[in-house]
Amino acid sequence: MTIYIQYMVSFRCKLLVKAELDKLGLLYTAVELGEVQLKDSLSAAQHAQLSTALLKSGLELMSNKKTILIEKIKHIVIEMVHHQGDTPVINASAFISEKLNYDFNYLSKLFSEVKGTTIEHYIIAHKIERVKELLLYDELNLTEISYQLNYSSVAHLSGQFKKITGLTPTHFKKMKAYKKRITHENV
Known part of the structure; x- marks a missing residue:
């Protein structure tokens, strides 16, 4: 599953996202600027937890295709x-x-x-x-x-x-x- 993250523009952002994914026990195959490849789909609860954790650092999960x-x-x-x-x-x-x-x-x-x-x-x-x-x-x-x-x-x-x-x-x-x-x- 691919998720997209807004405002992810640096190596530090990648490290921060990896740390949040690890804290939540979410397995990933790749973390690139603005994009993360997860091994599995996110449940609604995991999506909400990740969204909240990223927002605290100024990052935001995206769902709008144009965005x-x-x-x-x-x-x-x-x-x-x-x-x-x-x-x-x-x-x-x-x-x-x-x-x-x-x-x-x-x-x-x-x-x-x-x-x-x-x-x-x-x-x-x-x-x-x-x-x-x-x-x-x-x-x-x-x-x-x-x-x-x-x-x-x-x-x-x-x-x-x-x-x-x-x-x-x-x-x-x-x-x-x-x-x-x-x-x-x-x-």
Whole structure:
């Protein structure tokens, strides 16, 4: 049996869900972001217990098919942006459509209706957050970040970054370094 869990977005969430399943004695074969494969079906009492336990941690069992589909789209975007080494370099719409086995136009319309933004804007927002993260780690230069996140050029990445944050990537990096230096001087 597959159950779907909303707001499950990190490794910590997976650990938390596994712990709750173990506490309730529920056997599972896989725990992925937003999705758990149980060995057996849940009784109404087990469903209620699991739902209550997850809600205490800010997670929620889902049953609405459209909500489940939206969460799957979000998880695919996170996978594309944060684990890009594991995903092929293809058109995002084709990748999402292929992963979910739905026409992209349907997915796009549904996502926009429910989330109030397009899948493209959602992807861009996640890519910019990833760029910020990589800039702060200071392990890659802008060219390497651009390549890693499948931007067509550094100029494209920089333009998108400035449009979203109001800063150039270089200015963002300098600002963070300055704040860090000031914080250490005041300690």
